[in-house]
Amino acid sequence: MRIWSQCIKELAQFRRDRLTVALAFILPLLTLFIFGGAIRLESKDIPIAVQDFDNSPLSRSYIERLYSTNQLQPSIWDGLGTAQTAIDRGFAKAAVIIPPDFSRRIKSEQPITVQVLVDGTDVNNARVIRNSIQATTRFFLKTEGLADQPLINVHSRIWFNPGREETLYIVPGTCAVILWIYPSLLAAIAMVREKEQGTIVQVYASSLSAVELILGKGLAYLIIGLGIASVVILISILIFGLRFAGDPTPLLVGTPIFVGSATLFGLLIGTRVPNVTTAVQAVATTGFLTALLLSGFIYPLSNIPFPLSLISNIIPTRYFIPIIRDAFVRGTGWLGVWFGLIMLAFLSLLLFNAARRNLSRMQLPD
Amino acid sequence: MIQVNNLHKRYGKFPAVRGIDLTVQQGEIFGLIGPDGAGKTTTFQILAGVLEASEGQVEVLGRSPRHARLNIGYLTQQFSLYLDLSINENIRYSAGLREVSRQHLAERRDRYLKLMNLDRFGDRLAGQLSGGMKQKLALCCALVAEPDVLLLDEPTTGVDPVSRREFWDILAKLASQGVTIVVATPYLDEAERCNRIALMYDGKIQQTGTLKQLRANLGLHRLEVRAQRLAEVETALLQAIQRKKEHDQEHQKTSSLVDIQTFGDRLDVLVHEHNAGTAAVQQILQNQRLTVEAIEPVEATLENVFVTCLRQQGADPPFISLPRSKPQYSTRRAADTAIQTQHLFKTFGHFRAVDDVTLQVHYGEIYGLLGANGAGKTTTIKMLCGLLEASGGQISLAGQTQDLRSPDLRRRMGYMSQKFTLYDDLSVLQNLEFYCGVYGVPRSERRRKIDWVLEICGLVGQEDTITGRLPGGWKQRIAFGASVMHEPEILFLDEPTSGVDPLARRQFWRLIEDFARRGTAVLVTTHYLEEAEHCHQMGFMVAGTVVAEGSPSQIKAAQPGKLMEIVTNQTQLTADLLKTQLDPWRVSIFGDRLHVVLDQPDRQVPEIQAYLQHYRFEDGSPLILQSLRSVPFSLEDAFIGIVQRAQEKSL
Numbered sequence A: 001m002r003i004w005s006q007c008i009k010e011l012a013q014f015r016r017d018r019l020t021v022a023l024a025f026i027l028p029l030l031t032l033f034i035f036g037g038a039i040r041l042e043s044k045d046i047p048i049a050v051q052d053f054d055n056s057p058l059s060r061s062y063i064e065r066l067y068s069t070n071q072l073q074p075s076i077w078d079g080l081g082t083a084q085t086a087i088d089r090g091f092a093k094a095a096v097i098i099p100p101d102f103s104r105r106i107k108s109e110q111p112i113t114v115q116v117l118v119d120g121t122d123v124n125n126a127r128v129i130r131n132s133i134q135a136t137t138r139f140f141l142k143t144e145g146l147a148d149q150p151l152i153n154v155h156s157r158i159w160f161n162p163g164r165e166e167t168l169y170i171v172p173g174t175c176a177v178i179l180w181i182y183p184s185l186l187a188a189i190a191m192v193r194e195k196e197q198g199t200i201v202q203v204y205a206s207s208l209s210a211v212e213l214i215l216g217k218g219l220a221y222l223i224i225g226l227g228i229a230s231v232v233i234l235i236s237i238l239i240f241g242l243r244f245a246g247d248p249t250p251l252l253v254g255t256p257i258f259v260g261s262a263t264l265f266g267l268l269i270g271t272r273v274p275n276v277t278t279a280v281q282a283v284a285t286t287g288f289l290t291a292l293l294l295s296g297f298i299y300p301l302s303n304i305p306f307p308l309s310l311i312s313n314i315i316p317t318r319y320f321i322p323i324i325r326d327a328f329v330r331g332t333g334w335l336g337v338w339f340g341l342i343m344l345a346f347l348s349l350l351l352f353n354a355a356r357r358n359l360s361r362m363q364l365p366d
Numbered sequence B: 001m002i003q004v005n006n007l008h009k010r011y012g013k014f015p016a017v018r019g020i021d022l023t024v025q026q027g028e029i030f031g032l033i034g035p036d037g038a039g040k041t042t043t044f045q046i047l048a049g050v051l052e053a054s055e056g057q058v059e060v061l062g063r064s065p066r067h068a069r070l071n072i073g074y075l076t077q078q079f080s081l082y083l084d085l086s087i088n089e090n091i092r093y094s095a096g097l098r099e100v101s102r103q104h105l106a107e108r109r110d111r112y113l114k115l116m117n118l119d120r121f122g123d124r125l126a127g128q129l130s131g132g133m134k135q136k137l138a139l140c141c142a143l144v145a146e147p148d149v150l151l152l153d154e155p156t157t158g159v160d161p162v163s164r165r166e167f168w169d170i171l172a173k174l175a176s177q178g179v180t181i182v183v184a185t186p187y188l189d190e191a192e193r194c195n196r197i198a199l200m201y202d203g204k205i206q207q208t209g210t211l212k213q214l215r216a217n218l219g220l221h222r223l224e225v226r227a228q229r230l231a232e233v234e235t236a237l238l239q240a241i242q243r244k245k246e247h248d249q250e251h252q253k254t255s256s257l258v259d260i261q262t263f264g265d266r267l268d269v270l271v272h273e274h275n276a277g278t279a280a281v282q283q284i285l286q287n288q289r290l291t292v293e294a295i296e297p298v299e300a301t302l303e304n305v306f307v308t309c310l311r312q313q314g315a316d317p318p319f320i321s322l323p324r325s326k327p328q329y330s331t332r333r334a335a336d337t338a339i340q341t342q343h344l345f346k347t348f349g350h351f352r353a354v355d356d357v358t359l360q361v362h363y364g365e366i367y368g369l370l371g372a373n374g375a376g377k378t379t380t381i382k383m384l385c386g387l388l389e390a391s392g393g394q395i396s397l398a399g400q401t402q403d404l405r406s407p408d409l410r411r412r413m414g415y416m417s418q419k420f421t422l423y424d425d426l427s428v429l430q431n432l433e434f435y436c437g438v439y440g441v442p443r444s445e446r447r448r449k450i451d452w453v454l455e456i457c458g459l460v461g462q463e464d465t466i467t468g469r470l471p472g473g474w475k476q477r478i479a480f481g482a483s484v485m486h487e488p489e490i491l492f493l494d495e496p497t498s499g500v501d502p503l504a505r506r507q508f509w510r511l512i513e514d515f516a517r518r519g520t521a522v523l524v525t526t527h528y529l530e531e532a533e534h535c536h537q538m539g540f541m542v543a544g545t546v547v548a549e550g551s552p553s554q555i556k557a558a559q560p561g562k563l564m565e566i567v568t569n570q571t572q573l574t575a576d577l578l579k580t581q582l583d584p585w586r587v588s589i590f591g592d593r594l595h596v597v598l599d600q601p602d603r604q605v606p607e608i609q610a611y612l613q614h615y616r617f618e619d620g621s622p623l624i625l626q627s628l629r630s631v632p633f634s635l636e637d638a639f640i641g642i643v644q645r646a647q648e649k650s651l
Helices: A002-016 A018-038 A057-068 A083-088 A102-107 A123-143 A154-160 A164-197 A200-205 A210-239 A249-272 A276-293 A306-312 A316-330 A334-359 B040-047 B087-097 B102-115 B131-143 B161-176 B211-218 B230-251 B274-287 B302-312 B377-384 B407-411 B428-438 B443-457 B472-484 B502-517 B552-557 B571-581 B601-613 B635-650
Strands: A046-052 A072-074 A094-098 A115-118 B002-011 B014-024 B029-033 B055-060 B072-075 B149-153 B180-184 B196-201 B204-209 B221-227 B257-263 B266-271 B292-298 B337-348 B351-362 B366-371 B392-397 B413-416 B490-494 B521-525 B537-542 B545-550 B562-568 B587-590 B593-598 B625-631
Touching: A002 A018, A002 A164, A002 A210, A002 B087, A018 A164, A018 A210, A046 A057, A046 A083, A046 A123, A057 A072, A057 A094, A057 A102, A057 A123, A072 A123, A083 A094, A083 A115, A094 A123, A115 A123, A164 A200, A164 A210, A164 A249, A164 A276, A164 A316, A200 B072, A200 B087, A210 A249, A210 A334, A249 A276, A249 A316, A249 A334, A316 A334, B002 B040, B014 B040, B014 B196, B014 B204, B029 B040, B029 B161, B040 B055, B040 B149, B040 B180, B072 B131, B087 B102, B087 B131, B102 B131, B131 B149, B131 B161, B149 B161, B161 B180, B161 B571, B161 B587, B161 B635, B196 B211, B196 B302, B204 B211, B204 B302, B211 B302, B221 B230, B221 B274, B230 B257, B230 B266, B230 B274, B257 B274, B257 B302, B266 B274, B266 B302, B274 B292, B302 B502, B337 B377, B337 B521, B351 B377, B351 B521, B351 B537, B351 B545, B366 B377, B366 B502, B377 B392, B377 B490, B377 B521, B407 B413, B413 B472, B428 B443, B428 B472, B443 B472, B472 B490, B472 B502, B490 B502, B502 B521, B537 B552, B537 B635, B545 B552, B545 B635, B552 B635, B562 B571, B562 B601, B571 B587, B571 B593, B571 B601, B593 B601, B593 B635, B601 B625
Parallel strands: A046 A072, A046 A094, B029 B180, B029 B196, B072 B149, B149 B180, B366 B521, B366 B537, B413 B490, B490 B521
Antiparallel strands: A094 A115, B002 B014, B002 B055, B196 B204, B221 B266, B221 B292, B257 B266, B337 B351, B337 B392, B537 B545, B562 B593, B562 B625, B587 B593
């Protein structure tokens, strides 16, 4: 079995290279901790200033309600000047101005406008703050039993109930990105290093076929990639508290296919570029950027504008993120993810074929 | 076994191979020699089936090379090994690629590792082996599939003489077992061991034949001339040749002297006929009142054939002295010491790379540091250049013992390292400009110096070529040029001629000698012992210590015992027989003859004679001893003797 001997050799080389082993297992964990721990799409403890012209029991309980979420907290504003100055001076990210007739008009069930000023420098934050204040207001009205509003925006609920759900959203996506980047990077380097050191000539001089070469190398890095996958997912479960929400078999089937496609992508890059530096750059730019931006990891797929949305259709990460999120968050099982699995298998075949065609001659270039 | 007809290969518009025909028989060692860029590597790649030919028929074992790949073993110029795998892993992988069954693998691995003397190191990483061991391992990997044809593309480049000799002994053994071997080598002395040799130049095969045939075609003989004032003798003879040449052009008459080459303490003169040549040389020297110590007629070497053939093709690189701007310092300080070390040590962990080295080099002297791979030569040079901190001992450079890294001192030194020091992704011109800047060559001088380098490399008009695309030998020449543009007083050359073809090597040495004559102290390491004869003084290093020192003649004269040359009708068999009687290192094959080192010739010669004459083959026919005579030690024989004796002593 020449594929097997190719695979064994790759694994032996991988094991020998301490640096690569360290990179293969430490970098993914680092990425996981950075994405899973440090990056938060939500905001916490945003200072807001409140100017209460009403100063009634009702308005004070409204203010209390605002501060009772962990998103907003009173600013250190001294109350001098207008609320705007608090924002201008950077004491507060937002100001809530309660009009004098606040409690009177609510009690008489007349509509009332509470003015909210939000610092728009950080667009993302501004949206979060606005949503948060709106949601708090609705919640306040409901608990007071004053306004019966059945239409509560589900989306804003996420911001309203922060904490664990954020991790649930980010960490599985991070796992997907990690499992795309690192196996492909390692595979690309393994392929291109043979070219750089001239050992590829020996492979050409044997009658090993392109298919055997790709499968042999691919198998080795699939095994390594699955090693990374188990470490990363285990850490996610132990440290980030992820739990399987339902049937884990789609994930167990999907992960090898996905890691396989990442490996094949790396090998494809490896067959095209001349040296390690270029390979790393190629994988980093094409692999990392697409996996990060066009996969639905951070920005919802529906938000990707037209021509780019076509590209996102051929990015394997796009199909794996729903699978892994389903396993840990939704738990619908096979029913929800079968299409993604088929697409992953299809894309893997496509990548395999492209790599094979690049190598088909198994000869030196002219 | 190999049949090539009218083979062509073009890279884009550039023709690399322009119509080759060759036939190689089973069990033959076929040598392919030629200068850099002659198309040897391309030919090998086509024969190995890793490159498509542009035109022509190539058949290996009666099939196209691609279909014969499983029966071909191919060793590339670069080490064809995975350096991060162990010996066993490398072999297992090669076996896997070539579908060798498990039982065969174990048996062959043990057999070949034993043959290569590598059986004790099975778990060592390939990257930790010496150059010679790496190439033996690469050969092992190729052999594990028991190929019928071995293609070896400069397998011994950069390998020390002892390992090279072992390597060739193994090749001879394989050939006698019926393996067909095609081999390229830049070492012409070892190419003499081939059954047939093809001379390649400019994409074509110029001559093919056995060593004898090639010599006969050449029609020239060699005289070794030893004299006291060698430089003057050389000038006198060169002038005579020059005069004769002018004379010839008028009268179409052949001159008796053809070519001269200096070797440290002797001159090689090529003549048409021994007696007339000897007479001519004596005549010329008498006219100039120069005394000759000895003139010895010997057979022409393959190098003579090669150089003469290439000269006819007009491939001789020009010798041009470096345009100088600094005053000559030869007269001022000829007697002064340029480089001096005392009890120099270097340890890496527990390993003593350099152990108590004391040496002295004067201005105007060429000092050769010789030794096997890993003997500590490069480490010594690195310490002298200040690239490595010495663990102990004193170094004095140009009279300075302190502050060896000072910019002022460094500007007076030149260093060319073993690995290419050029930037592969810059053009030749950019590289040279960079080095001009680094060594502080004055701006007004730069153009002249760069032109000089381009001229000696034969690259005028191609200065914008990307350096990485040039063959290794050319890069070496550029690197040499780059390291001497600032006219250093002290020059360190670490294997400057590794992988450089014979003609260019001659040019190298003429340049080096020119520098020495102008007062530069040169410290050089080399693996080519034939060219080590150019050195005035040399030191042999074994395991970090200098074990022998002196001029080439002194070293050869200091050899105990005698060197015998034996010619029989069964060279390989005779070698095997003698190796059972004597230490294996004492017996080596040179083409169709054997060299045997004997410590007590008076007693041993009759013994060997009797032993060989009484040997009978299975069918009762005798071994025919054609000749047995004493020959002078070559430097290589001396080297191997010294290294082996030093190792025996340390064991």
